[in-house]
Amino acid sequence: MTTANPVQAIVERCQTLFDDLDFNAVKQWKAAVPGRKAIGYMPIYVPRELIHAAGMLPVGILGGGDQLEVIQGDAYYQSYICRIPRSTIELGLTGRLDCLDGMLFPSICDVIRNLSGMWQLMFKDKYVRYFDAPQNYEDEVGGRFYVHELEILRTDLGKLRGKPITDAELDASIAVYNENRRAIADLYAYRAAKPWQAPTSEVYLILRAGMVLPPEEHTQLVRDYLAATDAVQRPRRDNARIVINGSFCEQPPLNLIKSIEMAGCYIVDDDFMLVTRWLLDDVPTVGKPLEELSKAFLHRSASTAAKYDAKREDKGQYLLKQVKTGSAEGVIFAAPSFCDPALLERPMLQDVLAKQKIPYTAFKYAENTGQMAPIREQAGTFADSIKLWSAA
Amino acid sequence: MTTAAKPAVAAKKPQNVQKEDAMWLQKELINANYMDLATAHQNGRKVAATFVPGNLNELLMCFDFARSLPETNALQNGMRKKSGKFIMDAEREGHSEDVCTYVKSDLGMMAGGEIGPTGDPLPTPDVLLLSYTGCFTFMKWFELIRHKYGCETTMLHVPYQGEGRIEPNMRDYVVRQLKESVIPTLERVSGVKFDIDRLREYMKESAKAEEDLVAVLQSAKNRPSPIDGYFGAVYYIGPIFTAFRGSKDGTKFYRMLREEIEQRVREGKGPITPDGEMTEEKYRLIVEGPPNWTSFRDFWKMFYEEGAVVVASTYAKVGGLYDFGFRHNPDKPLESLAEYCLGCYTNLNLPSRVDMICRYMEQYEADGLLINSIKSCNSFSAGQLLILREVEKRTGKPAAFIETDLVDPRYFSAANVKNRLESYFQMVKQKRTAHAAA
Numbered sequence: 139m140t141t142a143n144p145v146q147a148i149v150e151r152c153q154t155l156f157d158d159l160d161f162n163a164v165k166q167w168k169a170a171v172p173g174r175k176a177i178g179y180m181p182i183y184v185p186r187e188l189i190h191a192a193g194m195l196p197v198g199i200l201g202g203g204d205q206l207e208v209i210q211g212d213a214y215y216q217s218y219i220c221r222i223p224r225s226t227i228e229l230g231l232t233g234r235l236d237c238l239d240g241m242l243f244p245s246i247c248d249v250i251r252n253l254s255g256m257w258q259l260m261f262k263d264k265y266v267r268y269f270d271a272p273q274n275y276e277d278e279v280g281g282r283f284y285v286h287e288l289e290i291l292r293t294d295l296g297k298l299r300g301k302p303i304t305d306a307e308l309d310a311s312i313a314v315y316n317e318n319r320r321a322i323a324d325l326y327a328y329r330a331a332k333p334w335q336a337p338t339s340e341v342y343l344i345l346r347a348g349m350v351l352p353p354e355e356h357t358q359l360v361r362d363y364l365a366a367t368d369a370v371q372r373p374r375r376d377n378a379r380i381v382i383n384g385s386f387c388e389q390p391p392l393n394l395i396k397s398i399e400m401a402g403c404y405i406v407d408d409d410f411m412l413v414t415r416w417l418l419d420d421v422p423t424v425g426k427p428l429e430e431l432s433k434a435f436l437h438r439s440a441s442t443a444a445k446y447d448a449k450r451e452d453k454g455q456y457l458l459k460q461v462k463t464g465s466a467e468g469v470i471f472a473a474p475s476f477c478d479p480a481l482l483e484r485p486m487l488q489d490v491l492a493k494q495k496i497p498y499t500a501f502k503y504a505e506n507t508g509q510m511a512p513i514r515e516q517a518g519t520f521a522d523s524i525k526l527w528s529a530a
Numbered sequence: 531m532t533t534a535a536k537p538a539v540a541a542k543k544p545q546n547v548q549k550e551d552a553m554w555l556q557k558e559l560i561n562a563n564y565m566d567l568a569t570a571h572q573n574g575r576k577v578a579a580t581f582v583p584g585n586l587n588e589l590l591m592c593f594d595f596a597r598s599l600p601e602t603n604a605l606q607n608g609m610r611k612k613s614g615k616f617i618m619d620a621e622r623e624g625h626s627e628d629v630c631t632y633v634k635s636d637l638g639m640m641a642g643g644e645i646g647p648t649g650d651p652l653p654t655p656d657v658l659l660l661s662y663t664g665c666f667t668f669m670k671w672f673e674l675i676r677h678k679y680g681c682e683t684t685m686l687h688v689p690y691q692g693e694g695r696i697e698p699n700m701r702d703y704v705v706r707q708l709k710e711s712v713i714p715t716l717e718r719v720s721g722v723k724f725d726i727d728r729l730r731e732y733m734k735e736s737a738k739a740e741e742d743l744v745a746v747l748q749s750a751k752n753r754p755s756p757i758d759g760y761f762g763a764v765y766y767i768g769p770i771f772t773a774f775r776g777s778k779d780g781t782k783f784y785r786m787l788r789e790e791i792e793q794r795v796r797e798g799k800g801p802i803t804p805d806g807e808m809t810e811e812k813y814r815l816i817v818e819g820p821p822n823w824t825s826f827r828d829f830w831k832m833f834y835e836e837g838a839v840v841v842a843s844t845y846a847k848v849g850g851l852y853d854f855g856f857r858h859n860p861d862k863p864l865e866s867l868a869e870y871c872l873g874c875y876t877n878l879n880l881p882s883r884v885d886m887i888c889r890y891m892e893q894y895e896a897d898g899l900l901i902n903s904i905k906s907c908n909s910f911s912a913g914q915l916l917i918l919r920e921v922e923k924r925t926g927k928p929a930a931f932i933e934t935d936l937v938d939p940r941y942f943s944a945a946n947v948k949n950r951l952e953s954y955f956q957m958v959k960q961k962r963t964a965h966a967a968a
Binding site: 213214215216218219223243245246247248249251252253254255256258259260267268269270272273274276278279280282283286287443444446447448450453475476477478479481482483484485486488489502 | 623624625626628629630633662665666667669670671673674676677680683685687689690692693699700702703706707710711879880881882883884903905908909911912913914915916920933
């Protein structure tokens, strides 16, 4: 298929990667060099630097989206449990994840936590690890625990490839991911400044490509997109500038993002795929790499519902900062149905916003939500109310 | 100094409900603790709230705190038919219909004037000991209370047994948090200096009570079982999972309970149910998952009317896995507290939970497994359908699945549950008959 311009070409490539539930990009990467391995990981955060340092491909597993028919996966879950674990089981049982040599399940909620044990029972030939992260942010307490967890992962991955991971390899991978985060930070800053130039329906796909591409290639892709989109002027609309919150695990359907935009909203910040922006600045590439990764996690990482706020006054500050730096006019809480972290967090965040007189609205979705009319209507009403009342 | 609540209000003994003497004493203890909480502030005492799994009751007693257990408050409100309104009040305040009803019941109760289940005031806690053990929701629950009421909060993050064992790093992490963060906060809030020897004394009491509790729970290996290890066990675990572990009152309760149960074994008696002694034991079951509290008595009746006794349950292990050998160890107090927290049932990974249930099936000579899947509790519920398959596969015994909720009366459908149970008992019977014929 020929495409009209470089932006479209990049977006179409990302769309193809997004649509591919057989992970052919991962298979191709592995096939290019015999012996290569790939490790899957679930939201929100794992230190991908360790996987990369082992010469392996980190692969973000974000459920099956709205194109996967879940048959077997539903047999493992009650109706009141979110959709991402059932579609992930479906991916596993239908062989789509056979290209992965292991899976990491970070501490995010009880459902993903228990999924780690299910994986241990169901896929006994794979490397499976529940990756615990500290909720205590003192270097000598949570930090020591976390460095040890990192050390175990490093050792395990070294065993999997047949050779220990060296500090030099880790430093090199940290540098690669620093560069990737810089590129994504530039993309987010660009979108916040000119959201009409970088619609979130495109930014989202660019970000999703990073779930299956090697980070070096993904960094280049992000840079290419920025250059390409900046070269083409697109119409600017009088949309409401909003931040999306609550979509950090099970992903909204792409059509939902498009619907919000079509309803008159510019999404200027979000919490999609936080793994790409979890660490807020560069991790030093000199010193002890695991300790540097730990310090970055403890002291310079994003805030989200799955992470404890050590002080009451910290609650909502990260979201307020997103609103402020993105010059947002409101917040849309879009959380998956039955998502404990997002839905329990929401009343506190709403209270913080209300005290700052920042408008918000809220709805729930599932990754396979098909009916967008109510969402478009709600987002449209919200955008209209912002435009009408903020101008008054 | 008050170390433990004294029974202040004798529980009434309605003529139409039968209980063991220890059950009545249990009720007195629980009521006394509510009275203790109600009068704490006027008596110059501080109040601590903490969760049942991984609760550090002995440690809180070292600082003279009155102790409140939010899940217990919610379940008591559930049993007294008060939780439905609290939940709907919380939902009207903006809490999602999708999330844990313990949380909403608690928040609804607090917003409604902080009157506890017994009708006595339940004061706003002076400190929240957020023992984040085996349940993600705990973290959000106390963040919500802290956000609304400004309570001082101290976090104890207990790592999950993802690999099915307690690693030294996990234990050291918990101990460091106790030393660096939890104990200094409790000292500051209470104004009481920490005394490790006092902690040791309480832990000695804990170990005695744990020994007796295990004897009680394991008495169900007898035929007939003298106890119900799920519905009856709720009464047995109450004191040790809440404000009485480590207290002399707690120790006395478990000694009395054990003697009572051992007498029942000697006499070959079955369990006491609300309608009297169960005289015929037809089915021996293992149950996974917490009970429903809003229709607790009706739910239990569906079992004992059919001659079904629960010989062991995983719910009776949420506050400690004593039957696999753990005892609080006064010689290593902080390390022992850490291991206690790390070992609670919902902190075990799925393979360990399956192993444990299969062991129960064998050791208690059970006829089958019943899973009561709770809408509110993802920590228990996510993965239970795989547990069911695995246990059936490994033991060859039939398993069944019902769905209810903890304290939301909207999610208890008596007719559906009864239907399923009756079908299940039929299935157990047929399987047993077929096995005997073979």
